[in-house]
Amino acid sequence: MIQMEKNIVSFSNNTVTKDLPVQINAEDVNIYYGDNHAVKHVNLPIHEKSITALIGPSGCGKSTFIRTINRMNDLIPAARCEGTISYKDVNILNPKVDVVQLRKEIGMVFQQPNPFPKSISENIQLPLRFAGVRNKKTLKEVTEDCLQQVGLWDEVKDRLDRSATSLSGGQQQRLCIARALALKPDVILLDEPTSALDPVSSAKIEELLLQLKNDYTIVIVTHNMQQAARIADYTAFFYQGELIEFGKTRTLFTNPEKKSTSDYISGRFG
């Protein structure tokens, strides 16, 4: 047995000293795809204005869980949910919840950048239009504002009416984040937002997230443990549908309670 060189990872951004209030609280959540019990008895609090990372090997249910928070899993006919996810005193999983409104308050960004095959500005204005905003000036202002926030304004301000698909992958992903910001949501969910990107674009997005967490609650799924270590305040480790361990990122990485957590973190599987 030979020891590998120590991995030096910065935790400098994980500045949470005391827990902020819980904004979303999952209690005994079970999710099934037909007979497949994909998420099992998960209890997970998500704290306001902080970054919570979900990690775990492929197929462990990370995406399934995060997609339930804004009811995107409604789109999969076979998917079925049990339990409670409370947000603003409402159980999100209640069938009576107005999912359209819910998704306006809880935005989402996906692994593959998915801009609409329309112009850059339309991509950002579309959610506003959906919400009924017609005023040209407002639309323009919000466009600039959102692009500024994701640091894309200077790169694209001269070609706002060019097709969004002409942007590079990293730019597209930032555009998708900008689009999610247009409706001023409370929470932003991101499912492996950087795994299809190059290192430079990845780094830019990490930076952006650290900045956004001042205003938004962020939940991010990542397969890159170092990424979680770098940016997340809280980390949840999923394995085979179960939430194995949850806690402050530093604690979880340096002093995991469970054997499987430390096995996973040290790369023994996954």
Next chain:
Amino acid sequence: MIQMEKNIVSFSNNTVTKDLPVQINAEDVNIYYGDNHAVKHVNLPIHEKSITALIGPSGCGKSTFIRTINRMNDLIPAARCEGTISYKDVNILNPKVDVVQLRKEIGMVFQQPNPFPKSISENIQLPLRFAGVRNKKTLKEVTEDCLQQVGLWDEVKDRLDRSATSLSGGQQQRLCIARALALKPDVILLDEPTSALDPVSSAKIEELLLQLKNDYTIVIVTHNMQQAARIADYTAFFYQGELIEFGKTRTLFTNPEKKSTSDYISGRFG
């Protein structure tokens, strides 16, 4: 800056003390997809009866390179190769090379297990039959032999005529390896063979590869650096189409020459 817990990785299997002869040698290999220069000026020796791992972030050209070694990239009309990959005194990239014979000598296993939708025994016998083996007894013997080698014999010996698609993912992948062994190739190429598998199946395949390297030359692409560290004798780090660094696995992991190698290994990107 806080230091992460030391990652303990076993290098115990990397027992190469002196270099074995080079079996395949890539010299100044360039691969293009149309205008996209996907692999750039790669020089890489592959040593006999040892495991060479190719690592690097997504899209860096690992698959492209490994698929060129047995000319699988011929299938992609837009793909174009330059340079020399010598094997048995022949340049594999020569258009005159009989790719069918080449692929018999250099087998390949893919990320997604791809057994044929036929019975388990037929899966192994198909390549033999095509190579002209008609003798029933030989066919049976080879089937057993190959399944033994991948440790699948005991699991499936009672249902050799059941459909191969009824096996679990890990079993399917081992069947695919067994199938590749049937033709007694010199070299086996594996493109992320475990990334679609669960940890237990993964571990089984790692074990199997360590055993197979006594008889075969093995080239494996993996996105799991710990896997490379665990099983590979040599590791090559690709980044943006370039071969950044190549060497004995232990050296590369403990003492990388290039900054980007150490950044990647320590999870700063990818």
Next chain:
Amino acid sequence: MNSKVTNRIALSLIILCAAVMAGILATLLGYILVKGVSSISWHFLTTSSSPFLAGGGIKDQLWNSFYVLIITMLLTVPIGVSGGIYLAEYAKPGRLTSFIRTCVEVLASLPSIVVGMFGMLVFVNYFGFKFSVFSGALALTVFNLPVIVRVTEDGFNSLSRHQKEGGLALGLTHWHTIKTILLPAAFPSILTGIILSAGRVFGESAALLFTAGLSTPDLDFGNWNPAAPNSPLNLFRSAETLSVHIWAVNTGGIMPDVQTIANGSAAVLVICVLLFNLFARALGKVINQKLSGR
């Protein structure tokens, strides 16, 4: 909320469209069957048609329809499947491929009457096949071919790339991979497509008017010598099919029971098409189960 109301109205309209579609089918089928089934009897199916007296049947026309269909399939399936394999597996992007693809599209969208006119010009007159089963089958080949090509190409394209790579990586030649791995895997969808296309061939009429003729000799079902002029198997006799019969009877028939014959024939035709459909579905299901389960 405004967008919600719009949403509800629009979705209701869409559902209405689907309902209209289903309603049209129900009306069509209901009408044809209600009108026609009463005139279907064993006698109707097993007697020859009569030139001008009442009480004629459709025995010969029914046989002709199936016979023309079988000959057409014998001609189109091998060629069409090969063509589909060519496009899916061999065709390299370029001028020639795009030209062949255009050819397939042209064949697919030719008006059937144009095909019929071409058949009359070339098969009936130029090659001297007369109005015959064979001329008819050749004409139908012209427009069934692209259907089979497309079905095959789609079947191959929908296979996962992994299967093919698996074969090639084992040192199988491309052709052998196609023969032993890809074709069997694509077989169910190709077969389903072929049976569905059979329904269209079965009901085709305009192209047959000018090629297979408007009459049929009095077939002797005891004589299976293909060279005999009144043998059911004779390829070079004229052969009015069921759908042509409907048109012909409706157009110029002078028997008193024209309506009964037309309605009965239409019902038989539609029932055959329904059976083709059910058969294709059932077969596809069985084969799929066999391939995946076991």
Next chain:
Amino acid sequence: MKIGKVAMDPATATASKSKLINEKGLFWRLTDRTSESRGKVLIYSSAILMIVAVTAITLFLTIQGLRSFVVDHLNFWTFITGTQWYPDRAQNPSFGAFPFIFGSMAVTFLAALIATPIAIGTAIFMAELAKKWGTKVMQPIIEILVGIPSVVYGLIGLSLIVPFMRVHFGGSGFNLLAGAIVVGIMILPTVASIAADSIRAVPDSLRQASYAIGATKWQTIWRVVIPAAGSSLVTAIVLGMSRAFGEALAVQMVIGNVVTLPKSIFDPSATLTTIITLSMGHTTTGSILNDALWSLGFILLLISYVFIVIIRFLSRRRNA
């Protein structure tokens, strides 16, 4: 239990080298069982056959279709623009095919107008609203509708639509609209199934993106899915139109076949296809009327080429 591997001695190494380089002759390649060439011969010949078929059809119909201009000296321009079709008039017969060209166009466009909303609506229903229902119920319905022979559509048009027209719009009931309705219903399933395919082809990621920004189902369909499916939907409609354009017998049974230009959609009319089926048998080969009918067939061929060009253009734009 392992297959022992013997180390290569130099002799086998050279042997395998010659094996790796392929220098087999043409004959060997054709006779070898495992060879690629035998399969290729089969495959390539069928590809060639299709080219031959298209070329032959075009060539023969062109030659035959130009006879009336070359041999019978009809004026091409007056042929396609003239509105008088009196081929049998003893003095001064006239061949003006414009009413048929117009009739074909009118039937085609009206049919598309009738079919498009229902077909696209059904496609959306199948591909977006009720996927399970769509594949389990609507798909078979559509396949059955595709399979119903055109003469049966004609027969039903004759017994349902024509009387309906007569009762509600007067006249004989045989008119342009009746033809368009029959053909419109006929092309419904074709358009719907192609449209459904193109809607299904829109990547799910776009739908997810849309729902994730709080769009309703309809907003997603209208603002995201339909624009993304865009030109394939148009292709579906154009394909349906090309079928409508070529349909003969069903139209002939209900359109009335009047050789003058219709003044409204409630007037009887004729199309290129109906006039061919009506008159072909009454003419003798080589007579002017016979040649003129072939010219109509040739025009039919030309216009179906135009449809193909449009479809190709649309698909090229889609791929670009």
Next chain:
Amino acid sequence: GNGSSSGSSDSSSSSKSDSSSSTEALSGKITIGGSTALQPLAAQAAKEFMDKNPNVQIEVQGGGSGTGLSEAQAGNFDIGMSDVFAESKSNIDAKALKDYQVAVVGMTAAVNPKAGVKNLSKKDLQAVFTGKVKNWKEVGGKDLKITLVNRPDGSGTRATFDQFALDNKTPAEGITQDSTNTVKKIISETPGAIGYMALSYFTANDSSVVKLSIDGVEANDDNVASGKFPVWAYEHMYTKGEPSKLVKAFLDFIMSDAVQTKDVPAQGYLSVNDMKVQRDATGKQSDK
């Protein structure tokens, strides 16, 4: 040239001798095609002929009069059927064809009962069909719009009607249907419709359409036979030159009483033998 055989032969004895001699002599195949109007008669005769001569195969195809003449001339049909004289068709060398007039068909206009007319003068009929008159009340009927129903160009029925009822005036445009059934259906269902069809389609106690008399002459077999009613035509069978022995035997059979007195009237035709007048290709009528 009228090639019809004399009607004097004793039907029973001739057909007996036919069949007895045919057992050794007659075998082979005959292809007949052309006029759809004549097709049923030919098919029926062929059936009976084949029953008598089991070694003979007769194939009866349709295709239309034009096809019949073209194909007979090209030698593809042994017998080409036509509703019109070969002379009236272009591109046909009538002299090379031998004409057998096998039946006579009478035609007249059919009118919707609501129009309220049963008889028209030829002049009024022409005014109706040429479009000069648009309402039935102008020719003595009810106040009802006239709807014309035509047959397509080249149709034998249309040619005959145009020639003998309209005196070669070009009819105005109307709905065109190739099918007598459809024509009849349209006329019976559309108020004010008028078209024309063979007498056989007017069945005895069928009041759905009115069988129009012209110039006061009722359209019936007797008046056609006597030449009083002008609108009639021959049904022709043409052979290219002299027919072969087999074809001749079949044509003789058609002219025999077995067919002429049974099948011909059964299908609403008149036997040529009953005609008291005859016509030539130009339409000139003369006593027989």
